[in-house]
Amino acid sequence: MAPNQNLAAVLYGPNDLRLEERPIEQPAFDEVLLEVDTCGICGTDVHFLKEGGFGAQMLIKPIVLGHESSGIVRKLGSKVTHLKVGDRVAIEPAAGCRTCDLCKVGKYNVCLNGKHCPTQKHDGNCSNYFTHYADCCFKLPDNVTMEEGAMLEPLAVAIYAGRKVDIRLGNKVLIFGAGPIGLMCLVAAKAMGATRTVVLDLARVQHRLDLAKKLGATGVIAINKDDKEDDLVSKIQKILGGPADRVLECTGSQPGMRISIRSTRNAGKICLVGLGNDDVSLPMVDAVSREIDITTAMRYNHDFPAAVEIVASGYVNLKPLISHHFDLKDVHEAFRVASQSEGNKIMVHLIPRDTNNKNKFAN
Structure with missing residues (x-):
């Protein structure tokens, strides 16, 4: 140059x-x-x-x-x-x-x-x-690399989403999507106190699910095109030991949103993080009757300081x-x-x- x-x-x-x-x-x-x-x-x-x-x-x-x-x-x-x-x-x-x-x-x-x-x-x-x-x-503190500095942006997205659903110590957390944002959400959820976590994604990206397991997910689920919603909900709840307390939906897909609602406990919280389909069909009667709190997250809101701190301190890798x-x-x-x-x-x-x-x- x-x-x-x-x-x-x-x-x-x-x-x-x-x-x-x-x-x-x-x-x-x-x-x-x-x-x-x-x-x-x-x-x-x-x-x-x-x-x-x-x-x-x-x-x-x-x-x-x-x-x-x-x-x-x-x-x-x-x-x-x-x-x-x-x-x-x-x-x-x-x-x-x-x-x-x-x-x-x-x-x-x-x-x-x-x-x-x-x-x-x-x-x-x-x-x-x-x-x-x-x-x-x-x-950036001296012990934080330039690559980690670049990753503070997606980490801030995950921190904001976790704050939106108020992830707390001992929560069971479902993360839909094992792409970069989904994996960042896994890292952030564990840092916020989640003790049981499950990550779902398509079977064709098994390498990402394998990484989720290495990053500490309690379990991962590879989705095939012929899988039934009921079966996936059962698998999720088996790994978590019951319905999810909190859900971070990172795909924006209709199946992801539907399964998220069906897998969440009464009065649980879901944050829609991913951008996907413009129009979706959701089981809203189920969500309303069980008072599931569905919120959204766009970018981040003064979350960079926390992202810098947890990386610099070694709290997350x-x-x-x-x-x-x-x-x-x-x-x-x-x-x-x-x-x-x-x-x-x-x-x-x-x-x-x-x-x-x-x-x-x-x-």
């Missing part, structure tokens, strides 16, 4: 991803210029790549993908005092507008006018350089979730692997791997 060159992974349309040069922006008074070190590939990035977006967030112009990132502060805005040039930071890619009613009551994560990366109006940060609000950059490493020049292959579910967390290194890790043997 030439000095000060800013290469970015830019999506022009479904399956039209290009690596091209973009101008390097200068930080505003409350921003910093970051040299991005590591960027993980998320399911929403894959939705953009394969389908041109998801829900209301359909592509209206070329955008830079990526939002699970860590980087190095290279330039400070005039009013930034809590960071310095050279700091290693994790990047919270969702910021509110700071002035609307939602932001004023603390719901910046669903602000209609915020800077959420990437969306149809805002670029992501799979690029060599990226300007961002300084208060959305969290300094995210390193086993990483399955692949790619250089930026190989970003097309990185997205191919991610879109085919061949691994788990796919890392794109925009700076040679380990350049900015304090412990070169940390990974």
Whole structure:
């Protein structure tokens, strides 16, 4: 890479991803210029790549993908005092507008006018350089790697979902989906006190279910296309020793939501985390008559500090979730692997791997 060159992974349309040069922006008074070190590939990035977006967030112009990132502060805005040039930071890619009613009551994560990366109006940060609000950059302790810093974003998603359903010590937790977010939810649920956990996903991603078991799930269930709901509910309750107290549904699929409702105890709590089908048919009479609390979670809400703390303290270990490493020049292959579910967390290194890790043997 030439000095000060800013290469970015830019999506022009479904399956039209290009690596091209973009101008390097200068930080505003409350921003910093970051040299991005590591960027993980998320399911929403894959939705953009394969389908041109998801829900209301359909592509209206070329955008830079990526939002699970860590980087190095290279330039400070005039009013930034809590960071310095050279700091290693994790990047919270969702910021509110700071002035609307939602932001004023603390719901910046669903602000209609915020800077959420990437969306149809805002670029992501799979690029060599990226300007961002300084208060959305969290300094990494020396013992946290840049890869772990990039994974704080999906971990924050999981922490927020766990908080939404109030996971407590001794809870039995069902997690539907063994993708990166589902596995992060497993890690977060156990950190919050869940003692029995079961993870479900399709049999074709058995490698992810195997990883869930290694991460400490009490049990895993591989779903086949001819499995009956009643049988799956029975298997779940057998592993948990009864109905689930809390459920984190990470697929957005109709079967996942239906089985989640049917597997939850009376007055239990379900959080819908995954983005999937637009319209679903659910057993709502069952849910209402048993007073099951169904909530949703979008992104996170001031959960990065907790994510930094539990990783830095060694309370959780995210390193086993990483399955692949790619250089930026190989970003097309990185997205191919991610879109085919061949691994788990796919890392794109925009700076040679380990350049900015304090412990070169940390990974």
